[in-house]
Amino acid sequence: MSMHENSERPYVSVPVDTDFEVRSTNAMCVNQSEIDEPIYTKWKYSVAGILFGIILIKSEVVSWYRIQEMFRLQSFHMFGVIGSAVVVGMLSVLLIKKFNVKTIDGEPIKLEDKKFNKGQIYGGLLFGFGWAITGACPGPLFAQIGSGALAVIVTLFSAIAGTWTYGLLRDRLPH
Amino acid sequence: MPSWILDPWPWYVAGPLIGLTVPLLLIIGNKSFGISSSLRHVCAACMPAKIPFFQYDWKKEIWNLFFVFGVGVGGYLAAHFLSSGAAPIVDPRLTAELSSYGVQEAKGLVPLDLFSWEALTTTRGLIMMIGGGFLVGFGTRYAGGCTSGHAIMGLSNLQWPSLVATCCFMAGGFIMANLILPYLLKL
Numbered sequence: 001m002s003m004h005e006n007s008e009r010p011y012v013s014v015p016v017d018t019d020f021e022v023r024s025t026n027a028m029c030v031n032q033s034e035i036d037e038p039i040y041t042k043w044k045y046s047v048a049g050i051l052f053g054i055i056l057i058k059s060e061v062v063s064w065y066r067i068q069e070m071f072r073l074q075s076f077h078m079f080g081v082i083g084s085a086v087v088v089g090m091l092s093v094l095l096i097k098k099f100n101v102k103t104i105d106g107e108p109i110k111l112e113d114k115k116f117n118k119g120q121i122y123g124g125l126l127f128g129f130g131w132a133i134t135g136a137c138p139g140p141l142f143a144q145i146g147s148g149a150l151a152v153i154v155t156l157f158s159a160i161a162g163t164w165t166y167g168l169l170r171d172r173l174p175h
Numbered sequence: 176m177p178s179w180i181l182d183p184w185p186w187y188v189a190g191p192l193i194g195l196t197v198p199l200l201l202i203i204g205n206k207s208f209g210i211s212s213s214l215r216h217v218c219a220a221c222m223p224a225k226i227p228f229f230q231y232d233w234k235k236e237i238w239n240l241f242f243v244f245g246v247g248v249g250g251y252l253a254a255h256f257l258s259s260g261a262a263p264i265v266d267p268r269l270t271a272e273l274s275s276y277g278v279q280e281a282k283g284l285v286p287l288d289l290f291s292w293e294a295l296t297t298t299r300g301l302i303m304m305i306g307g308g309f310l311v312g313f314g315t316r317y318a319g320g321c322t323s324g325h326a327i328m329g330l331s332n333l334q335w336p337s338l339v340a341t342c343c344f345m346a347g348g349f350i351m352a353n354l355i356l357p358y359l360l361k362l
Binding site: 019022023025026027028029030031032033035037039042043044045046047048049050051052053054055056057058059060061062063064065067068069070071072074075076077078079080081082083084085086087088089090092093095096101103104105107109110111112113114115116117119120121122123124125126127128129130131132133134135136137138139141142143144145146147148149150151152154155156157158159160161162163164165166167168170173 | 180183184185186187188189190191192193194195196197198199200201202203204205206207208209210211212213214215217218222224226227228229230231232235236237238239241242243244245246247248249250251252253254255257258263265266268269281283284285286289290291292294295303304305306307308309310311312313314315316317318319320321322323324325326327328329330331332333334335336337339340341342343344345346347348349350351352353355356359
């Protein structure tokens with residue numbers, strides 16, 4: 001919670017438990033864990049990221065050319081990758097729910113339902129435009145930079161600026 | 176290194192592996208898969224500027240930054256140690272179209288005529304790198320997720336808003352690639 005906000009409006013008490021609400025607004029990926037993991041254990045996510053990055057490069061889904069072929073219906077590759085990823089993901093979530101699979105720390109796995117808002121349409125279209133131009137969604141941007149396409153850092157910074165601008169204009173945009 | 180590792184992986188190998196990222200992150204730490212939020216956490220950490228959307232404890236989502244750091248390292252490892260370095264195979268129709276815009280034959284992941292430090296000095300490169308990146312960052316947050324968050328995690332969890340978002344990603348991509356991009360590439 002912002003200290004500044006507090007000092008400017010001293011009579012408004014800042015609720016302490018809305019942090020998750022703010023964090024999960026307009027976000028698919030949120031931390032559902034109640035456990036406060038020590039920082040060194042976070043490296044396991046880097047290991048997962050390394051595996052994911054290798055798959056992104058080896059499957060060429062971070063290739064600008066594959067994205068262009070997808071949107072021109074010139075290749076099945078991307079449709080096959082996304083389609084089979086969704087099928088495997090769905091089966092995994094189904095099995096996790098059916099067998100009440102727990103995390104390695106013994107915590108029950110939680111999945112939040114997402115509410116519809118018009119942002120998914122307007123934002124979705126805008127992201128689609130950007131995806132076809134840059135040939136990259138956010139994950140591939142990181143993988144492309146790692147692979148040596150260093151100029152993509154500019155695209156990444158611009159994407160961060162885009163996210164920031166969304167935050168700034170959020171209340172004035174239709175949702 | 177055997178050639179089945181060095182060559183590009185077919186969709187039926189890569190797709191299921193990408194799908195397995197969903198249960199992997201859930202099981203190692205109760206984390207829902209998604210990447211675009213990392214951009215938001217960077218904003219919250221570096222320049223929150225009193226904007227309510229960035230007023231949260233970003234350290235609770237720091238796993239996401241560890242994850243994308245890993246994605247970058249994975250990109251490095253795959254490109255330098257697990258690739259043959261052969262030029263990517265590109266559909267001849269796309270190659271022909273691109274060469275008509277002066278975009279040369281494919282060598283790496285991105286055409287250097289469009290995405291490189293030199294390209295930043297051209298109108299077309301500047302619009303595509305800066306404008307394209309901006310749309311990716313603005314659009315994913317407005318939509319509440321990207322290809323990983325909505326198309327993979329959201330659809331895996333049978334969330335219909337994610338299906339709407341995914342259809343809009345694809346619609347936006349088709350419109351841009353076929354109707355608008357040709358004019359940009361002519362610049």
